[in-house]
Amino acid sequence: MATRPLEARVRQSLPRVAIIELSGEVNGFAEETLNAAYAEAERDNPDVILLNFSDVDYINSTGIALIVTLLAHARKAHRRLLACGLSDHYVEIFTITRLADFMRVFPDEATALAASKPN
Amino acid sequence: MATLKHTARRFWPRRHADDSLSIAKPPARLRRVEPQIEIPPNDPIVAYFLSAPGAIELDKLHLDSPALRDLRAAGVALAIPLVSQGELVGLLNLGPRLSEQDYSPDDRRLLNTLATQAAPAVRVAQLVRQQQAEARARERIEQELRIARIIQQTLLPKELPQIAGWGVSAYYQPARAVGGDFYDFLPFEDGRLGLVIGDVTDKGVPAALVMATTRSILRTAAQHGDSPGMVLERANDLLCPDIPPKMFVTCLYAILDPSSGRLHYANAGHDLPYHSHDSVAAELRATGMPLGLMPGMRYEEKETVLAPGDVLLLYSDGLVEAHSPTRDMYGFPRLMAQVGTHAGTGALIEFLLNDLTAFTGPGWEQEDDVTLVTVSRTESEPSPMTNSTGYISLADEPVPEGWRLLDRWTVPSAPGNERKALARVAEAVIDQGLTVKRIEQLKTAVAEATMNAMEHGNHYQPDLPVELMVLASDDAIAVHIRDQGGGRPLPQTVEPDLEAKLAERQTARGWGLFLIKHLVDEMRVTTEPTHHTVELIVYREEAERGNSPA
Numbered sequence: 029m030a031t032r033p034l035e036a037r038v039r040q041s042l043p044r045v046a047i048i049e050l051s052g053e054v055n056g057f058a059e060e061t062l063n064a065a066y067a068e069a070e071r072d073n074p075d076v077i078l079l080n081f082s083d084v085d086y087i088n089s090t091g092i093a094l095i096v097t098l099l100a101h102a103r104k105a106h107r108r109l110l111a112c113g114l115s116d117h118y119v120e121i122f123t124i125t126r127l128a129d130f131m132r133v134f135p136d137e138a139t140a141l142a143a144s145k146p147n
Numbered sequence: 148m149a150t151l152k153h154t155a156r157r158f159w160p161r162r163h164a165d166d167s168l169s170i171a172k173p174p175a176r177l178r179r180v181e182p183q184i185e186i187p188p189n190d191p192i193v194a195y196f197l198s199a200p201g202a203i204e205l206d207k208l209h210l211d212s213p214a215l216r217d218l219r220a221a222g223v224a225l226a227i228p229l230v231s232q233g234e235l236v237g238l239l240n241l242g243p244r245l246s247e248q249d250y251s252p253d254d255r256r257l258l259n260t261l262a263t264q265a266a267p268a269v270r271v272a273q274l275v276r277q278q279q280a281e282a283r284a285r286e287r288i289e290q291e292l293r294i295a296r297i298i299q300q301t302l303l304p305k306e307l308p309q310i311a312g313w314g315v316s317a318y319y320q321p322a323r324a325v326g327g328d329f330y331d332f333l334p335f336e337d338g339r340l341g342l343v344i345g346d347v348t349d350k351g352v353p354a355a356l357v358m359a360t361t362r363s364i365l366r367t368a369a370q371h372g373d374s375p376g377m378v379l380e381r382a383n384d385l386l387c388p389d390i391p392p393k394m395f396v397t398c399l400y401a402i403l404d405p406s407s408g409r410l411h412y413a414n415a416g417h418d419l420p421y422h423s424h425d426s427v428a429a430e431l432r433a434t435g436m437p438l439g440l441m442p443g444m445r446y447e448e449k450e451t452v453l454a455p456g457d458v459l460l461l462y463s464d465g466l467v468e469a470h471s472p473t474r475d476m477y478g479f480p481r482l483m484a485q486v487g488t489h490a491g492t493g494a495l496i497e498f499l500l501n502d503l504t505a506f507t508g509p510g511w512e513q514e515d516d517v518t519l520v521t522v523s524r525t526e527s528e529p530s531p532m533t534n535s536t537g538y539i540s541l542a543d544e545p546v547p548e549g550w551r552l553l554d555r556w557t558v559p560s561a562p563g564n565e566r567k568a569l570a571r572v573a574e575a576v577i578d579q580g581l582t583v584k585r586i587e588q589l590k591t592a593v594a595e596a597t598m599n600a601m602e603h604g605n606h607y608q609p610d611l612p613v614e615l616m617v618l619a620s621d622d623a624i625a626v627h628i629r630d631q632g633g634g635r636p637l638p639q640t641v642e643p644d645l646e647a648k649l650a651e652r653q654t655a656r657g658w659g660l661f662l663i664k665h666l667v668d669e670m671r672v673t674t675e676p677t678h679h680t681v682e683l684i685v686y687r688e689e690a691e692r693g694n695s696p697a
Contacts, residue, residue, distance in 0.1 A: 031566055056562060086566065089595055089658035096648050096655040103649060117587035124665045125658060126645045 032085070034058035036065035045144050046074040047137065051083035054091030066098050070105070076144045077102060080137055082113030092125055099131055108132075112140040184221060186214040196228035196235050202255040202262075203227070225250055227262040231270035239265065291352045295325040298355035302362055308332050308340055310405045311632055312606070315340075318496045318519040320465075326516035327354030327396070328463045329362055335372045337657065338405060338603035343369075344461040344520055345398035345417065345438075353391065361386060361396045361438065371644070371653035375400045375413035376435075376448040381652075383415065383438045383446075390439035397437045399461060406606035408453040408524055413446040418467065418479075421486045422451055423458040423495075428487035431459075458495055459522040460486055465515035466499070472508045481506070495521045539677075541614040541629050550618040550625065553579075557612035560601040565594040568615055568628075575617040576624055580687060588666040589624065589685050595659040596628045596681045604630025604679055622686055623668075629680045 032052035041047050046069035054062070069077050079095070081087075087095075102109040112134040114122060122128040134140035186193060192212040196203070203226050205219055218226060222242045229237040239262050244250060250258075299321065307315045317330060327347025334340055343365055347354040361382070368381040378400055386396065399420060401412035412420070416437035419430040435446035453459060462482070469477045482499070489498045496519045503517075546552045554575040558564045569590040576586060597613055605611035616627040643661050647653035663670055669684040 031563055053566075088565065088591075088598065089662055090598075090656065092658045092662075093655040096645070100649045100651055100655070115587075116584070117591070120584075120588075121591070121662065124662065125643070130645065130649065 034061045034084075036061050038065050038068045040072065040074075041078075041141055042144060044073075044075040045078060045141065046070075046072065046076070047078045047080055049080045049083070053086040053088075054081075054084055054094065055086065055088045056090040058091060059094055062094050062098065066101070070107075074107065076108045076110060078110045078112060078137065078140050078144070080113050080140075081111060081115075081118065082136070084113075084118075087118055087121065092121070092127070095127065099127070103130075108144075110134065110140050110144065112137050184214065184217045190214040193235055196226075196238070197230060197233070200228060200230060200259075202250065202258050204250075225258070227258045229262050229266040229269050231266040234270075236266055236270045236273060292323070292325055295350075295352045295355040296321055298352070298359055299325060299327075299329070302359055303329065304332050308334060310340065312525055313403075313405055314521075314523040314525060316494075316496050316519075316521045316523075318500070318517070320513065320517045322350075322465065322513045322515050322517075325355065326350050326463075326465065327358045328465065328516035328518040329358045330461070330518055330520050331362060331365065333366065333369050335402075336660065337372065339372065340403045340405065341369050342401045342403060342461065342520065342522065343398065344420075344463065344518065345396055346463045346516075346518075347396050348394050353394070357390060357394055357396065357439075360389065361398070365398070365400065369400070371647060372402075372657065373652065373654060374448055375402055375411050376446040377651075379413050379415050379435060379438065379446040380444060383436075383444050384442045386439045387442040395437040395439040401459075401461075403453070403522060406602060408455075408457075409450060410453055410459065411448060411450050413448050415444075415446060418462060418464055420462075421460045421483060422453070423460070423486050423489065424454060425456075426487055428460075428483045430483070453522070453524045455524050457524050458486070458489075460495060460499075461520040461522075463516060463518040465513070465517035466503060466519065468515060469503060469507055469511070469517075470514065471506055477503065477506055495523070539675075541616045541627060541680075546618065550620045553617040553619050553624075555614075555616045557614050558597060558601075559609055559612050560605040560607050561609060562601075562607065564601060564613075565597040568597040568613070569594040572615070572617055572626055576619075579619055579624055581624065581685070585685055589626070589683070592663045592666040592670075592683050593626050593628065595663050596626075596683060599659055600628050600630035600679070600681070604632035606632065623684050624687070626683045627680055628683070629678050631678050 034050060034052040034054055034057070037049040039047050039049065048065045048069050050062075050065075052058070066077070079098075099109050109131045110133075111122065111131055113136060114133060119128070119133055122133055132140075132143070134143065190212050191210050192208075192214045195208070195210060195212075205215060205223055205226055208215060218240065221240075223240040224243045225241040227239040227241075228235055229239060239258060241250075241258070303319055304317070307317060315332070319328065319330070321328075327349060329343070329345050329347075331343040332340060333343065343362075345358070345361060347357045347361065349357070364382045364385045365378065368385065369378045373381075379398065382398075390396075396415070397417040398415045399412065399417040400415075401410050401420075403410050412431060412433055413435060414433040415435045419432055421428045422431050431449065431451060433447045433449040436444045467477050467479055467482055471477075485499060485502050486495065489495050499519060504511075542555060554571065556571060558568050572593045573586060573590050576589065581589070593615070597615070600613040601607055605613060611631045614627075614629040618625045618627070643657050644653055648655050663683065667683045668686045669682075671682040671684075673680045673682075
């Protein structure tokens with residue numbers, strides 16, 4: 029089975045919302061890419077960082093640990109970290125691990141951005 | 148014979164540590180009880196009593212003496228010093244005569260004779276009492292030392308860790324006045340091993356109690372597998388409020404990853420460990436204050452790698468501070484040289500103890516506890532498959548009764564290969580009537596169990612594959628995953644605490660077994676001397692059972 033190393037693209041959407049578009053696998057090999065993307069997303073000091081998992085086909089326990097680390101950084105910096113585009117299975121994983129209690133999970137990017145708009 | 152107004156009152160003197168005399172209360176049967184009169188050794192009356200033996204009328208004395216005032220206030224009219232071997236051991240004190248006449252020369256002669264005979268008897272009584280007190284004190288000290296030894300030896304590890312490809316040894320010899328040395332091993336569920344060595348200032352029961360407290364605090368602080376610096380920082384903050392004044396604890400805490408040989412360590416003022424590599428010993432330096440001195444301390448963290456053939460030595464100062472008959476100290480340079488000189492990984496502890504005996508000579512009275520812990524990496528990790536230690540391949544095992552074999556294969560131990568395992572499991576169960584959700588759950592559980600087998604069982608050795616077998620029964624699907632790193636039970640799963648992880652009080656990792664347990668209906672683990680087998684079972688749901696092929 030072909031493996032797909034993680035790729036990440038960072039883009040700005042709404043003011044003060046940065047989106048990290050992920051594709052490939054979130055596992056032990058993804059640490060450098062994920063951390064670099066997160067650092068880039070933080071550069072403009074956004075209020076919200078959205079992780080888009082639409083093109084992610086595999087997350088293992090090491091990948092979960094990487095997401096936990098990002099969430100810890102975000103909370104320290106008083107930023108909201110959101111997730112979208114997770115498959116039903118990974119939504120279940122986010123629920124089992126209680127990640128979903130600390131980062132809101134949306135079905136897709138549009139829903140996540142709608143919820144991120146300032147009132 | 149003169150009639151005395153009072154019975155001759157015997158004021159039994161008591162000698163204190165500061166050499167003062169006190170006149171004890173007379174026995175209760177006497178009619179009057181006088182207050183205890185303290186006579187300090189520097190009171191002028193002492194010199195007077197020694198220079199003027201015989202009965203002395205206190206009214207006729209002109210001395211600026213607090214003791215004289217006290218004696219007069221107590222109603223003493225005549226005092227006869229009890230002197231033994233030039234030392235004032237007591238006084239025979241009398242009040243005024245009942246006849247209100249002065250004491251006659253006969254009275255005085257009688258009293259002087261009595262004093263001459265009583266003085267040595269009083270002295271003997273004092274010595275006997277002193278010896279009894281000393282014997283009781285010695286017994287109390289011995290009892291305390293016994294308690295200290297029991298506390299210490301009860302809390303030291305009873306067993307050494309057994310890790311394939313590694314040797315762990317420990318030696319602990321308490322001094323007569325037990326010190327506060329301790330060591331500990333903390334196995335983590337991910338296969339890493341925590342190593343602790345420490346030394347409490349002071350000796351005896353206080354040191355043993357602080358040692359016991361510190362050990363518990365360290366175990367609590369380390370239980371989530373946090374980095375050594377964080378663990379020492381937390382332990383220090385917990386210990387500071389309760390440690391007695393002027394006491395502190397030196398402590399080294401290291402975490403060894405046996406699969407890679409990586410050793411992370413932090414040091415709270417303990418003697419620097421030695422790392423022997425290619426017959427050269429190097430100190431492992433990391434700075435940090437001892438535990439218990441002040442809260443809010445930070446501890447530097449360092450890392451090294453123990454290669455095959457390397458040895459790590461942890462020790463306490465009882466070894467380096469041992470003295471030779473000529474009062475030379477064993478010292479760090481000699482220890483470092485000996486660690487480097489020692490060839491091989493077999494018995495560094497024995498080698499060092501022999502050297503210590505040669506240095507101190509026979510009849511050495513050990514001054515402090517001697518504690519040594521060595522961790523050695525064997526030249527090459529044993530491979531159960533290649534050295535025929537009895538490893539049984541899944542391919543050689545019969546399919547259990549009531550089950551059908553769906554697939555059986557191996558995966559080389561390399562990072563990322565769990566993806567191959569989960570893909571093949573998915574293919575094997577595709578026509579078994581499981582829902583998509585159940586298949587996804589099984590795939591993730593298989594991936595996590597395969598990762599554990601490759602990493603913790605086989606240490607990612609490419610020549611040690613992980614074996615997988617998929618079975619089906621009328622009720623369930625089972626996947627067996629076997630590594631080649633048996634010999635010790637897999638650690639129990641600890642529920643990860645996400646809040647602690649987010650607060651960085653717990654490592655972000657540690658989700659593997661947790662996920663497996665939540666994604667399958669049953670997980671069984673069997674441990675054999677050569678391998679572990681993890682069995683994952685998902686039951687067919689009632690709705691699908693009828694649709695599954697026969």
